[in-house]
Amino acid sequence: MANTAEGGLIPVASYARTSQDAPQRDARGVRHQHRINERTAREHGCVVVATYTDNARNATKDDRERPGFDHLLADLHRGHAFAAGPLHGVVAVADDRLYRRPEDFIRFTAALTSAPGRVYVDRDGLRNPYSKAGLLQGADSLQGAVAEGETRSRRVQDWHWSRAMDGLPHSGPRPFGWQEDRRTLHPVESELVRKAIEDRIGGGSMGRVAREWNASGVTGTRGGRPNPQTVTQIITAPRVCGFRANRGELLIDPATEKPLVGAWEAIVTPERWAELCSTFSAGSLYMHRGPLSPRLTDRKSSPKYLLTGFLRCGVCDQPMGGSKSSRSRKSPYNYVCAAGRGCGRCAISGPLVEEAVERLLSPVDGQGRVRLPEPMRLRWQSGEMGFEEKRKVIASVFTHLVIASGRKGCGAWDHSRVVPVWKWADRIGGADPAA
Template sequence: MGKLRGAPEGLPSVEEVKTMLAADPNLKCVVCYARISFDGRAKDAHGVEDQHREMANNARKFGWLIVYRYTDNDKSASKEEVIRDDFEQLVRDLAEGHTLEGYPIHGVMAVNDDRLYRRPGDWERYLRAFTTREGRVYHDSNGLQDLYAEGFEIKGLVGVAMSLAETRKKQRRSRNSHRNRAIRGKSVSAWRPFGWEDDKITLRPAEAMALKKAIRDVIAGASIGEITRQWNEAGFITSRGNAFQHQTVKQILLNPRSCGYREIKGELVRDGDDQPVVGEWEAIVTPKEWFAVVAAMRDRSPSSGIPKGKLVHKYLLTGILRCGNTLEDGTICNNKMIGVRSNSWQKYDHGYACKKTASSGCWGTFKRGDKTDAHIEALVIAKLEAQAASRAASVPEWGQEEALTRAAQSRKELERRWHEGEIDDETFFRNLPPIENRIKQLRDEQAKYLAKKAASEAADTDIVKSFKTRTLTQKREIIKSVLHTVVARSGGKGRKPFDPDLLTPVWRTDE
């Protein structure tokens, strides 16, 4: 891209160009502007490169000297939110009369006027800047254009309006085609979705397995950061060949494609009976699991992907252990203990200490990390097994399926009567909001029910295996679900063998 922006290679200096102009008053110093809305998947700038090549050939025919190249690659000219940096620089340079290096500007070249502008405001700014100097030339696919001619401003605005109308027509056709294909269950992904082969229908086994595990892990409490790290460590890359980032993983997990559904602008695509359309591609998880992962992620911070107000800890029992050391005044320290890295000569990599600060802590209790973790894990697993044996997890049926079906049918019937002229606009729009609110309420309730159901069905009967395969964040959440804390009493000064009796778990009651 560097050679397509700025002064061309081999261009004489500003002083040399001024000398050339003095010797040949007919010489024109022109600038070229190239733009393309979409650079394709290769992102090799071949579109703007072709435009600059064509303009260079035309400049040679006229004997013009190209002194600067402006290039806005992969940028739309019809969208207000898109800022075209080089177009803005072109407008400023035209108004100043010269490029940043000082070369005079006697004209502008573009392969077509719609490369320069597609909105009335851009056309007006460009024309005003262009005409700040007399005698400038402009060349595009229509040949030499006299931008100073009477009525040319109106002619340009008409051209802009026609171009804008054509752009909107294409966008509308594209949206309709996109939605119609989605309703037919066709895959409409521009890039190969993670989990599927290039045909976007057949599963790619390793990726599909990783996505299924990630969805189930997030339902069980894993953070998006942990999933991102796991995928990158496993060597997975995005369809564009990049390492996974937090936001990319989040979008993949929230995409209903994984359960066979399709979404447009945040809404599931539904058929005439108000049921989600099932796509032609192979699903990776069940709809209940997808609803569950969406519900789990909605309860988390939008930026971090972890439960709000919580930190990701390096050690299993940081903040769960509390110091049970008796202080000089006879009170119990009760400070939360933190995980600390061990010295290199020790046989274990971390421990837990009661750190003394200005307001709390005593440095009176230290526990070896690996054996403390193993002991508490064993206690928690035994507790979970006892709970599983005493009561089977059950989720009461939702029981509102018929109500949702009736509400959807009511809306459909109301729309039919309106379309057929049986009711007027006022009646239709007065009765529509309550029905839509009812449908939304029932769908929200259904999503919560499906989330609970999926979480219940995902529970592994082999609790030991299930716990051992969890991420650190998931293990901490499981431990905190059955334990309030673990009180760690000091074993006295000096090195002592690990004594599990000095660890007292405080269990949560069923209530």
Template sequence: MVVRLGGYARISLDKNGEELGVERQRRDYRQVAGVRPGWEVARDYVDNDVSAFKRNVVRPEFERLLVDLQSRVIDGVIAYDLDRLARQPRDLERLIDVFEERPELVFCTVTNDIDLSTSDGRTMARVMVAFANKSSADTGRRVARKHRELADAGKNGGGFPPFGWKEDRVTIDPDQAALITKAHDDLLAGTRLSTIVTEWQAKNVQTSRNTGKPITRVAVKGILKNPRLAGFRAVKHQKHIGADGKPVMGIWEPICTPEKLDAVIAVLEGVRTQYTTSNQSNNHKYLLSGILRCAECGTRMLANMRSSWKEGSKGSRFFYRCPAVSDGGCGKVSRAGEPIDRHVINLIHDAEAKLKAPKSEAAEWSGAVRLAEVTQEISELIAAMNTKRISATTAIAMLEPLERERDELEYERNKHTVEKIKATAATVDLSEEFERLPIERQRAVILKHVRAIVVHSAGRGARKFNPDLLDVVWAA
């Protein structure tokens, strides 16, 4: 009689993704099964780089193993060691429940001789998993304490090298830093995060894990928000605050300023969206949607592709129109889109050329001194609370108004930073760069100069484009 076993292999950490640890386990338990008469490893269940101790981690192959045992797909389990299968008592109990339902099941490990079909074997398994759980918990506390010491000293922790730095985690990687800097500037100039993700994917940008798969939106967002970009030591993606109440600075070279990083985070998180006006939406597919206004009723005009247009045909591919009465407009004005786009681009080109004349530096933000004072007061209160010089109740009561003022000042600073960067990042050589910009950046360049463009009706019948039928409302 053939006994079909499910072989289970797991390792908690596989930095390089080479699966060498789980492969050793597979080789060992297959060798043991090979010397037992009638035993056959019918399927391998492998959870590589997956913890069995962390409560919030789901092990897909362990779950599949339990299902296959219950549905009689396999006749038992073989693993290198019991702690590969379970380090949480609740996981062991789920496995024991299956063996109690099917006493004929086989259980074997390379390192121990435990029989889950017997009461003594189950008791021994519970004791072993309890000790394994305690060992993991003790290790976790030691590791957490060590990481805290490293964080307090501003030193690097473990794991993969962060994006933007070389293997030593101190020296900047110039290529990756350039990507980050450009992405920051693009975001502050109006580019969508999805556009940046697409650009990075086209360049096959990889994190230090180098999975070979396209980089994800979550990964790019995490990279661009990383506090260490501005020199801060981070713990769980947040600035680490030292005993003195101040953010701990790291020993590595920063890639950007704290002010710029705060502005980028505000844009990515959508904080206080007053940074942009309603007609600066990033969801438009056409250059002047929402910027053009109907001269008859003042409603923002939208764009539509011509249903009859085909590749190679004459005329504009799309048109701008005032919405119908049912959609809030009058529906009386409709104009070919491409001639208007070309005309407006030429107008903006002339306006951009004037910006190239030497200009004085933008005024510095006026609230910098007060923000520094408030930040220092907050740090002193936290330090006093940490050293028990004042009670936590007193400290929190004093902190709340200061934190509100700090948040308001930081918002104003971020707004100033965004506007300052927009003034330079949105300035381009239209003859060379404009066509290569994403649509949201093109609109940002236009909205820097124009508040709206009023479109008058051209009358009935086919007519040549007449720029006199456009009234440009220039920005102050």
């Protein structure tokens, strides 16, 4: 049983989150959740001593910050809230308020169970987060939240595709070069775009265009300062010649079998836009924002090896990259510190370091700094967990991993060379090797 506060009640933290705060923008949704949490806590022998709130914060996308959630996890690792005293549990109206992604489920479970005797409370009652049944219940909730998020995502994608097929403008912030109606050309910005296109076709650089725009005080529609990448995105967007695109692909009019023309004024002709695009290298052209997004060239930039971007050389502290190796069947690829960018004096077997990471996430004795929930561990080890999901799990646990230099002539695998730097190093304790 959890430790109790004065009066025999278990002190818990109340967490509330909403994805949107509209139309009133008065935080009514999170206030409503906290009120329900207080009632739920009383009904199950608990008392709310601290509240944590993320208003209008999406929990599905991995690039969205949730300061309230991060603060809650930090206090759980410490074991108390600074002003409210000890915390022995968490109450929320539903699991999906806390997590909608596997990495957030791992972080929350690790923080909640970082000390013994804690509880999780929702409207169904007390849950033991240390038991197999409790973990399975949390994993089931996660699976439901992921499925619901995918369903909503498909609906939104279908809605945007239908608007695009009608030739309607994008529904987001107004594009640079057009008025607020997204149809009429902006007299100043459209001329800047047209001149930049002509300059590029004539052999000019995007760096020079960006410097000219900055010198003239030009800012983007969100207030940002232009740089070569944003200028390239602006002038190579299909909208500049009137074409409509959706999710990285030009839409084709089924009647004419030609690119679909949108209901807005074009800045240049399609021929001029195609000539502009031919001046850029593969992968540089804009179709829609975001990493790993499809390009006109159908090329994607994505990691090939599991730990790309996570490893640092223990000699010079530079990033280490993966490369193929034909010298060993046991190690068909290695992670190396490249000479020139780094010292070139450190390398490690790819399978070795990935096995070491798996040991850190699923320690054999169960006494490690972090342990994956059992359903997630089984999915990882059985091969059911995909490449990208594994990378997200790793990113949620480690800041990076330092690779110490190996001993010359030592043929045995030495897992202690892999030294983790935990995301919560100040709360978890010292970083230990994966021995």
